[in-house]
Amino acid sequence: MTGDFRYRLERGGVKYACPACRQQRRFVRYVDTLTGEQVADEVGRCDREDSCGYHLRPSEYFRQTGTKPPTAAARRKEPMPEPEPSSIDAETAGRSLTGYGHNNFALWLCSVFGEEIAFRLVDAYHVGTSRHWPGASIFWQQDVTGKIRGGKIMLYDAVTGRRVKEPFNHVTWVHKALKIELYHLRQCLFGEHLLAADPVKPVAVVESEKTAIVAAGFMPEYIWTATAGKGNLKVVKLGLLRGREVTLFPDLGAFEKWKAAVDQMPGVRVSDVLERRASEEDRVAGLDLADFILREQAINV
Ligand SMILES: [Zn+2]
Incomplete structure (x- = not known):
């Protein structure tokens, strides 16, 4: 929107003192319909049309002051929408679905359920193997539309089935391990x-x-x-x-x-x-x- 179409005189009966004739409650200001804000105190129209006649339109105000209406970015009041979630491509994820002999979590799961059920579970949940740490596993997060939002890499103990947290907590993400920049992780x-x-x-x-x-x-x-x-x-x-x-x-x-x-x-x-x-x-x-x-x-x- 350009020019004066973007602006209208304020409704609702609010009137101010006129900047020209100084009469109280005779002056209606223009508002910017995009921002809901008044343009400036002196931009408006005096209702004493015959005796005062003051009328400063927004376009004239901007011309006189050498200013410009707020830009699109400046007038955006609502927060920026969240960026689209990033994802890992299916081929990259698919390459991790192997090497279970070196996957501590899968090995522990075998000890609990036996191989058949353990592998059915690992397969259903898309648990992968990572070389980030020897024995590490990847827990892929795939949303209901099939998009792979990310993969959490964790190291488990193959015997106890507990997370390895010493000497540090062994947890990271595939996008970090791959050093992908500007990755918008939005978990599902x-x-x-x-x-x-x-x-x-x-x-x-x-x-x-x-x-x-x-x-x-x-x-x-x-x-x-x-x-x-x-x-x-x-x-x-x-x-x-x-x-x-x-x-x-x-x-x-x-x-x-x-x-x-x-x-x-x-x-x-x-x-x-x-x-x-x-x-x-x-x-x-x-x-x-x-x-x-x-x-x-x-x-x-
Ligand atoms: Zn006036």
């Missing part, structure tokens, strides 16, 4: 791609990738997904889960936070099974949902 649910295959199956949401995979081994009646982080509940999107039975299984100590986060989502349940069933020793030992499932071989919600 881990296991989200499984939703596309079955539109009605109940969905369970847990915190860690490992818990989702272990639970899927024992309770295939749910599609198990993970937020891939305690504070990452924004990946639980109602639109994605609408029409399904959804149960969240928070780890110990996270029940209240998770309940509050999904309070406005109809049909989403938060299970307190772990809070109810964990003993004092369990709490001291920092029992997580995967430990609990491995011990009980199931959870009765």
Whole structure:
């Protein structure tokens, strides 16, 4: 929009003192319809047309002052839209789906379930192998449209199935390991791609990738997904889960936070099974949902 079409005299009966004749409440200012702002105090029209006749149009004001209307960037009031999520191409991701003899997490999973079930799980969840650290695994996040939002690289202990956090926490991302610049990581649910295959199956949401995979081994009646982080509940999107039975299984100590986060989502349940069933020793030992499932071989919600 150019010229005076972008501006109109302010409506709503607000009148100011006229800058020319100084009469109170006779002067109506112009507003910029794009920004909703007045142009300047003296840009407007006096309603004493016969005795005063002052009328300064925005175009004249800009010409006289040598200024310009606010540019498109300056008048943008709403925050910039979030950039499109970046993604890893399927070929790159696909190349990681091998080498399970050097994948500590896969080896541990074999010790729990036997090879057949372990490989079915690794395959379903697209767990890859990384050379970033010897024995490391990649937990790919593929969204419901098939886009690979990213891959989290973590190192597990092949015997205990625990994360290796010494001498440092072994966790990073594929885009960082590949040194891809300007990567807009926007995480989705881990296991989200499984939703596309079955539109009605109940969905369970847990915190860690490992818990989702272990639970899927024992309770295939749910599609198990993970937020891939305690504070990452924004990946639980109602639109994605609408029409399904959804149960969240928070780890110990996270029940209240998770309940509050999904309070406005109809049909989403938060299970307190772990809070109810964990003993004092369990709490001291920092029992997580995967430990609990491995011990009980199931959870009765
Ligand atoms: Zn006037």
